[in-house]
Amino acid sequence: MSDLPRPDFARNMRLIGHSDQGGRADGLQIMVQRGHAYIAHPWSGGFSVLDVRDPTRPRPVLFVPAPPETWTIHLQAHEDLLLVVNARDLFADAAFADERVYYGRSVGDTIGTAGGGAARARSWTAGVTIYDIAVPDAPRQIGFFPIEGIGAHRVWYVGGRYAYVSALIDGFTDYILVIVDLANPTKPVEAGRFWIPGMNRAAGETPSWPENRRYALHHALVADNIAYGCWRDGGLTIVDVADPSAPKLVTHRNWSPPYGGGTHSPLPLHDRGLLVVADEAVLDHEEDGRKHTWIFDIREPSNPVSISTLPTPDEADYVAKEGHFGPHNLHENRPGSFVSSTLIFATYQNAGIRAFDISDPYRPRETGAFVPAGPTRMVDRRPGRPAVIQSTDVFVDAAGLLYAIDYNAGLSIIEYGG
Template sequence: MSASGSSSIARADSAKNISFVAYSDQGARPDGVQVIVHKGFAYVGHMFSDGFSVLDVRDPRRPEAVAFVPMPKNTRSHHLQVADKLLLAINGPSIWTLAQFQDQSKYFASTLTTSFKDNELAFAAGVRIYDISVPSTPREIAFLEIPGLGVNRIWWTGGRYAYVAVHEQGYTDHVMAVIDLSVPERPEIVSRWWLPGQWIAGGELSALPAGKRHAAHHAIIAGDFAYGAWRDGGITIHSIRDLSKPVMISHSNWSPPFTGGTHTALPLPERNLLVVADEATTVNCANGIPRIWVVDIRRPESPVPISTLPVPKEFDYCQKGGKFGPHNLHENRPGSFQSSDIVFATYLNAGVRAYDLRDPFQPVELAHYVPPPPARMIDSRPNAPAVVQSGDIFVDPEGLIYLTDPNAGLHILQFEG
């Protein structure tokens, strides 16, 4: 389904140097999280619908939902990765539909093993692998079951190894694991790494402060290095030259005094920079406004934050409702828009932003687009605000932006900066 450009652009809350192209409700499932466009098809993981959708976007002005792949009961696959002729979808409990997480702050404010109370709930935990040779008919070829509380996010751009944030029994929360896909029908975990205090089965003791959560969100790989985000645990840089024994080179954390919630660590290796987004995890700026940091990594053993990206100011977003602050960054995947000077970020109730980093000490906002409120709410949690919460993003080589929202569907936009 697509909406007319004229009607939707008129309803945009705010726009500068980004124009409307098309809209899709993703086959009446407008709850989108991670989106990846591959060979003319957009693959979208869902927040509430417990599965993923495939959209034909070969004509981006007329996106068409062509498939929905359901997951087992109580299981979501909000994050996925696509490369070659394969799709990897995460499996874990459908968090936001559970009674124990109707107050979402409980999910972010303590370790997963502490906050997750329903030990009788049946759900799938692991990674599902699909053959997408025929994009409209994904065919499951393997399921790597990982006993525990599920997988959060994956980094995989093709090739032998995938990097996953996974909870396994014996750990307090998500840790990083490497999956060998040399035989996609028989994936296997070959190594793991975690922050000190996470391996309780190994006798480690956690010194985690109350109200904080140390957990792998995901890592992005560049060359022989993995750049990991750990929620309230900050960032790590690991050498993965020997994947059987990843080595931590540095660990940096600015929470406290800042908000924590570190979501994405995006390396710009040719400039020796790391762009780090701290996710907004509370409504109405209850714990402050998170930031997007620019970090100098010329010496990876000693990263130094040198600036933060400008915070949107054209409206009082803390009073708008919902969450205000960064969520994710466009991750410069192969086959997508790749730049060391321009960074795209989703900003929840402030839409999507594009930044110029040519002077890393004084970043400048180039463009933004704030979609209108969702036409209907998929989120059934009490008091869920009917405001846009732009969450994930993919930008293609021509500057087409694919922007998702947990209620407001897929907006396809054109960067004009």
């Protein structure tokens, strides 16, 4: 289609559809189900539903605004349920105008909630909103899981009784794992929680890590009752959650230092005894160091061994390019989506979307790349952010189409060459 934006770079991938998401071109997480895309906005304050049954002509059909002063930046869709996080909009807070503050120390300490009390009267909504999406383009709220604190950051839910939530609760230094019982989705309740010792300041715990390191659960993926948690500068935890009321640590690994932290996205491949883990690049020009996507051998869960890293994009000087360069999210092999234990899809921020073949996990190779055109309009309201692509998330549907979103540049629907 001649009216599609021309990508900055493409290899073995082709753009077939694009949308500015109804004028709200910002996105942080995307789910595609039953021919509809659910996109969480970091700046526009809410989430959108797009009809993508014709992937060459994605059509916005609904925008659901967030409550006042509230982030709804991540979501999960499975069968008839949609779970949307609610948390204080931290990027609207002047204290976090400099990214180094947000990524460089405990959020609870920065805003004064780690000691056990809220820094000020809560004017935002904190928790997880639960919608019925039996009618895909008409989400209907049926439940809410409240959190006494800043709120939820991200959720893992692929059906069944439990959802796994990263939550910042008053009294903790930063986000921890909270397991939510959805036996009755109209009345969700907490089943259990897990944190790294030192995070529960209200209980008298003292962090063992330096003040300029951020130990915070970004999110955990769960497979076969094992939760793989990424804790930013706190590294990786493998936790047995067979008893949700009493999660048990199997092992904790942290490669920061010497590496730069930011451990962000896990992807267990249990059929092969492998785990893929991406460290997020959080500062421009690799100021936080070169970030990698690691492959671990987890045949012995108590002793994960790093055996390789995915290749770093190098067809252009992405370090010199404005914005963040490096890993962010991984396609997560969700039920009903494209599932593979040898083909990995990932976002690399200013280097766009990448595909990797890990048939030989010791020698992974890149097999496709797509760097979308830069934004025509900035939605990111933070001062001084550059107008370049910052690909944030990618979802691959069962037919193999890629749905990629960006901080400012809308939805790209991409065909992979295989």
